[in-house]
């Protein structure tokens with residue numbers, strides 16, 4: 586069996602930056618992260634081993650004095666940031682610069698009187714943070730919801746100035762379909778180019794890879810939205826595909842199933858560290874018949 590890696594895979598700039606910031610702070614002072622720093626269980630476990638625990642938004646301790654709180658790569662809302670400061674935390678902002686740019690853009694569009702549509706997963710931290718910068722925005726998770734929301738706005742305010750901004754990790758085609766659905770009611774819709782190039786690159790590399798392999802393994806966390814999207818893309822291209830979080834998940838049965846294919850592609854989400862990708866590749870090679 587041959588294993589071929591995608592041309593671009595694994596850690597992106599924003600995730601690498603957030604992990605390096607957390608590692609630099611760990612050990613020097615008491616550190617917490619606001620929610621999961623990134624969506625990768627191994628990285629979070631390794632930070633925990635170094636004393637970096639995670640704060641839960643719903644159960645913030647009354648006094649965070651003496652603690653450094655690191656804001657996750659996906660960002661948080663201004664209201665939560667203020668709350669942390671009120672609780673006396675010292676903040677280190679590891680929000681990815683691209684997420685930050687979208688947050689500023691959302692605030693400025695709403696300030697300029699646009700009715701804002703926010704495309705993304707309703708329960709994702711990045712969307713919660715983004716919505717905090719544009720509280721009047723409507724979150725839509727697919728084209729059907731977008732069409733419905735546009736219809737409802739057109740009834741209330743047919744002359745509304747509208748704009749669309751999206752989660753950095755949303756699929757290119759999905760974002761375009763959401764834009765089209767809104768344009769059906771508001772032809773002048775302003776669309777913000779908010780998709781992260783790193784995500785797009787990983788998705789395009791995977792599409793190329795799928796043309797050369799018989800099956801695909803995606804390495805990464807199940808809670809990582811861009812990792813799950815890679816899995817969806819491979820399956821939409823009719824490739825047998827598995828999402829594998831760690832080498833430990835590769836049981837003999839699973840490795841044998843994967844090893845039944847002659848050429849296997851390997852890709853990984855933007856929050857998957859090199860060490861996990863390497864361990865998974867080694868184990869596939871070792872266990873395959």
Ligand code: SF4
Pocket residue numbers: 597598599600658681682683684753754781782783784811855
């Ligand atoms: S995927 Fe893009 S937006 Fe998200 S953390 Fe990485 S570089 Fe930033």
